[in-house]
């Protein structure tokens with residue numbers, strides 16, 4: 611698989627390269643947590659933000675943002691991540707409680723704390739896959755708090771551009787039992803071949819009834835959004851150029867591929883969930899979120 615610009619920088623932890631995006635989502639979740647109308651709560655998020663030099667000065671409350679909700683980064687983007695967290699929390703909870711799954715695999719887990727936050731049934735195992743530096747940072751921060759996971763948690767340090775199936779099964783994952791898979795905020799950082807490999811491998815390792823949710827960006831030309839308020843604000847306020855981190859190769863039709871393998875798929879804009887939950891981002895001019903889609907799939 612090809613090396614992308616963002617992933618050849620050698621930065622392995624959360625202080626640069628693609629790892630810093632995990633802090634961005636954590637800061638958004640911290641802000642969301644302390645809102646009176648929050649859609650998702652993550653009390654661990656602000657500990658990550660404060661612990662990393664790259665983000666120690668970022669806001670963790672909307673009141674710390676001069677323009678508040680009107681700020682394109684900490685207002686709108688944080689609303690987006692708050693909604694995404696809630697929708698995917700609900701997806702995981704439906705899968706484990708409604709469908710009895712006991713294996714949860716988080717691709718590009720970053721600073722996701724679902725193993726600590728969600729009411730997961732006994733016997734549930736959460737596999738968290740990310741790069742070694744990100745997982746080490748996460749462990750160090752959580753070890754310094756009184757946080758205890760509510761489910762067995764297995765951290766698997768690897769690069770998802772390489773084959774990962776053996777590492778997962780050697781860590782105890784059972785392909786014969788149904789599972790719930792999540793790729794939240796990940797696939798657009800991976801080369802197209804790695805996305806195809808991930809989806810094909812999920813199919814191969816999924817027993818009938820397994821569920822997968824993931825996020826994609828459908829834009830044919832991501833760079834045409836370079837001047838969108840969201841990308842400009844992220845670059846100006848944080849020095850992070852998200853477009854340099856995204857993989858700009860043409861994307862595979864992963865939902866189509868899953869449907870062709872017998873999965874039931876549905877593709878949604880985030881805005882649909884904004885209407886459903888009464889809060890979240892709405893479409894705007896020159897919108898960096900225009901092509902974002904949340905895909906839900908169940909193996910028949």
Ligand code: SAM
Pocket residue numbers: 617628629631632635636717718719720721722739740741744768769770771793794795796799800
């Ligand atoms: N899913 C988490 C969430 O929503 O809070 C984290 C999302 S963060 C935007 C993207 C994550 O993907 C980062 O933690 C990053 O380290 C991870 N990632 C990106 N490329 C990766 C790769 N090639 N292998 C493993 N993890 C990767």
